Amino acid sequence: MENIRVLLVDAQAIYRQGLRSVISQEPDIEIVGESGDGLEALDLVEHLQPDVVVADVRLPGLEGLELARKVRMATRSIAFILLSGAGDDEEMLFQAIRAGAAAFFSKDAAPSELLRAIRRAAAGEYLINETVLTRPKVASRVLREFRELNLVEKEIEPLLMPLSNREVEILDYIARGNSNKEIARALKISDQTVKNHITSILRKLAVNDRTQAVVFAVRHGLIQID
Numbered sequence: 001m002e003n004i005r006v007l008l009v010d011a012q013a014i015y016r017q018g019l020r021s022v023i024s025q026e027p028d029i030e031i032v033g034e035s036g037d038g039l040e041a042l043d044l045v046e047h048l049q050p051d052v053v054v055a056d057v058r059l060p061g062l063e064g065l066e067l068a069r070k071v072r073m074a075t076r077s078i079a080f081i082l083l084s085g086a087g088d089d090e091e092m093l094f095q096a097i098r099a100g101a102a103a104f105f106s107k108d109a110a111p112s113e114l115l116r117a118i119r120r121a122a123a124g125e126y127l128i129n130e131t132v133l134t135r136p137k138v139a140s141r142v143l144r145e146f147r148e149l150n151l152v153e154k155e156i157e158p159l160l161m162p163l164s165n166r167e168v169e170i171l172d173y174i175a176r177g178n179s180n181k182e183i184a185r186a187l188k189i190s191d192q193t194v195k196n197h198i199t200s201i202l203r204k205l206a207v208n209d210r211t212q213a214v215v216f217a218v219r220h221g222l223i224q225i226d
Contacts, residue, residue: 003030004122007048009041009055009064010083015107019054022111029118038062045071045078051122054081054114056107057092065099072100079121081114083107096128103127126209163204163217170197172223175214 006029010016016034023029033048035041039061045053053071057064068080079102084092096104102121105114117127163171166187173183180194187194198210207213217223 003028004052004118005030005032005048005050006118007032007041007044007050007053007055008034009036009038009053009059009067011036011056011059015056019114022115023118026115029115036060038064038067041067042070050078052079052081052102052118054083054118057082057084057096065095068096068099068101079124081105081117081121083109093128101128126211163201167197167201167204168217168223170194171201171213171217174198174210175218175223 006023008016008019008023008031010019013036016036020031020034023031032050033044035044036059038055038059041053041055041059042062045067053068055064055067059067062070064082068082071078072080080100081103082096082099082101083105085107093104102125103117105117120127169187170183173186178186180191180198184191184194198213201213202208202210205213205216207216214223
């Protein structure tokens with residue numbers, strides 16, 4: 001199995017050095033390049049074709065959000081993990097979603113968390129979906145954009161297996177930013193029962209994660225977001 005190829009992009013050389021030190025210890029991850037400038041990084045992405053780009057949102061030349069947008073417009077095969085030194089700001093999180101980032105972290109995130117994110121992003125997962133639906137304001141804003149801009153390129157075939165009333169109810173709670181524990185408490189059921197329902201929902205809708213399930217449900221009128 002080939003190593004995961006990573007490009008590091010951060011204006012702070014000392015921060016890049018810290019990331020390099022952590023990542024270089026992993027046998028399955030390889031740093032193929034580094035840059036402290038967004039425009040230079042854009043060229044490096046084209047020439048190096050990394051699997052994952054780990055970039056600060058604030059860069060000279062070309063900011064990280066715009067770098068992610070440009071690369072993601074050109075190819076979907078390169079995943080972006082965006083980092084923010086300003087903390088987990090909701091506006092920045094929303095912009096990271098719009099840029100097509102696979103994950104968004106504060107720069108004080110634990111190294112183990114970032115390494116796990118690199119592996120999952122390289123596998124095609126969108127960890128950012130796990131963050132957005134815990135933020136009701138961001139979740140509503142994302143779903144509103146899906147409706148207004150019609151971001152889904154083609155209509156999905158009608159459901160072959162309709163959701164139960166309980167599954168629709170759980171989807172509605174998810175769309176409003178509730179965690180599994182909060183849903184379980186509100187419905188007076190166990191956490192495991194909630195997880196089982198979510199697994200069933202994903203299978204029936206043929207989607208990969210909670211965000212896709214909610215978007216599907218909104219587009220097909222199963223639930224509504226105020």
